[in-house]
Amino acid sequence: MTGLVQRLADFLVELHYKNIPNKTLDSAKQCILDSTGNMLYGCCTAVGEKAKAHIKAFPGDAKGSLVFVPGGDSFPADDAAFISTLMARSSDLDDGHRVAMGHPSSFLIPAVMTYGQVMNANGKEMLTAVIAGYETYIRIGETINPSSYRERGFESTSVTGSVACTAALGKLYNLDAAQMKDALGLAATFTGELIEYQNDGSMGKVLSGAWAIRNAKMSLQLALSGFTGPEAIFEGKKGFAQAFSNHPKPEKAVAELGSVFKISEIYFKAHACMRGLHCAIDAVLDLRERFHLTPENIDSIIVYTTPFVGRLSKPCPRTEISAQNSLEFTMAVALKNGHIASERVLAAAMKQSDVFATAQKIKLVMDPEVSAFVQAHPSCWGSVRVSVGTKDGQTHETFVSLPRGEAENPFSWEELKQKFCRMTENTPYQPYASELAERLAHFEELSAPGNLYHPWNESRITHNRRSSHKKGR
Missing domain, CATH: 1.10.4100.10 (2-methylcitrate dehydratase PrpD)
Structure with missing residues (x-):
């Protein structure tokens, strides 16, 4: 055989x-x-x-x-x-x-x-x-x-x-x-x-x-x-x-x-941190938007989850890589900024005492209901229920089993191109990001894709555009 x-x-x-x-x-x-x-x-x-x-x-x-x-x-x-x-x-x-x-x-x-x-x-x-x-x-x-x-x-x-x-x-x-x-x-x-x-x-x-x-x-x-x-x-x-x-x-x-x-x-990421944290971040961002939450008006945050997510409890990370693996810290950064679009956001937050203060408000609870859900749906291993208590006595709660970017909840081509353009900010490729994204979207038409890394300039783009037009005639 x-x-x-x-x-x-x-x-x-x-x-x-x-x-x-x-x-x-x-x-x-x-x-x-x-x-x-x-x-x-x-x-x-x-x-x-x-x-x-x-x-x-x-x-x-x-x-x-x-x-x-x-x-x-x-x-x-x-x-x-x-x-x-x-x-x-x-x-x-x-x-x-x-x-x-x-x-x-x-x-x-x-x-x-x-x-x-x-x-x-x-x-x-x-x-x-x-x-x-x-x-x-x-x-x-x-x-x-x-x-x-x-x-x-x-x-x-x-x-x-x-x-x-x-x-x-x-x-x-x-x-x-x-x-x-x-x-x-x-x-x-x-x-x-x-x-x-x-x-x-x-x-x-x-x-x-x-x-x-x-x-x-x-x-x-x-x-x-x-x-x-x-x-x-x-x-x-x-x-x-x-x-x-x-x-x-x-x-x-x-x-x-x-x-x-x-x-x-395959899934794609919206947040610059470990994937196991994305359900919790999506949850806090959802509550932030719906109820106009800010670090200042929040009294407490409880994350109901499983030991797999709970192992990422690190409210006081000491390195940027550790910050990318910290449940409390990434949630606090997302709550303050409304996103974690790049690791630079996390790096900046490492110097912000208010972010660490918010992280201290976040508590984890190993929850049997969430554990039972994950046991029944093993691929939803990042599932969380997040409950936010505000200083005026209100409580807001949401459950997230799959974060954005999964095949069941995908990003569109346009969203991926927008992410690509964000990633080129402050790089030599920023002025040509949209052009480059379009060429990558038609990758099969490229005769020498490796040349995309060559330092770009306007004349090079114009030449490539003309070559592509000639090829299509």
Whole structure:
């Protein structure tokens, strides 16, 4: 009987742009738009600068052609991939999947855009590679989650991401079915990362994607050199699903493979913080708008939830990454500002004593009713009921089970383009954000998508616009 990894490899090798449904292509372009905005934002952040400084201090192999990264600098491909994925992750606004967990765009889009430049891939080829990566990520993630992340403490972005990134790069490098099987098997064999960083706000969070890309590139090269991977890596007694999950479901890797494309289940973020906090933030923003709440007229806030959300109780975060993982602090920031549109909002709030004072008003209660709801609806793991008491004696309450941006409550193309334009503010790309967003929305028409990172100017845009018009005649 053919193993699961070979069945997945066969699907990936036979995946061609012309056979992909339009809805799936549309979802992939939304993922590219959203992640590119995150990368452009990241090129002007402290994390982005730290990534470039690290590479300059410890450069990798300088052989081969240079490729562009967000901001317009050029580096050898492996170094460029490292820099780009840290830029993509720095904003904490990257997409995700609520069953597979983690954030696939933070490494898949940087990897495809980087190595796509190396391979001179066009828009259609890159789109196909992106879809291959997302399909692999979600399917493999569902074999081990939510227990791998929630109960065992494994970081899905890296654990599952290594395998998914291998699938995407395997498409770009045109691996055959045997090579793809071996590359996937090797990537799954050597993957891993822990989420202990959530407890102290250290920087493992922004490095997750870099590990996934590095593992994927090595696995691909080994497979091309004839090294083999396990035949039963996903379902074996000592395999991936058994090792990383308390409740392994290896059959999920190939369920409805080829007939259902799961990339359309991806969510997009409105708030620059951990996804597990978004229901609570949406709840407090809803009450803020409906009842004109301010930090000054609030007496108390009670969040009724589950231990999974409750573990994020950190009313006094000490680092920006810790702030991104703090329930009380992010709710207080949202209540004051009406949004958490970027990590800069959180960074500024770290210096505001009134935000910390509001955070102290927020109390958590582990609620049996909310727990029962989550048990009946496991994918709604961020569910909360929020009750706000005001100083005039009134109480306002709301329940949120799914935040904005989920497939059941999606952002429109226009909303995603608006987010993209916000992400380019204070970057070299701000004057051309709308033009760039439109080009990304028609990604399949681009002959050299990697050149989007090249420093832009008006003459360049005009030339590209004329070229596109000529092509369409």
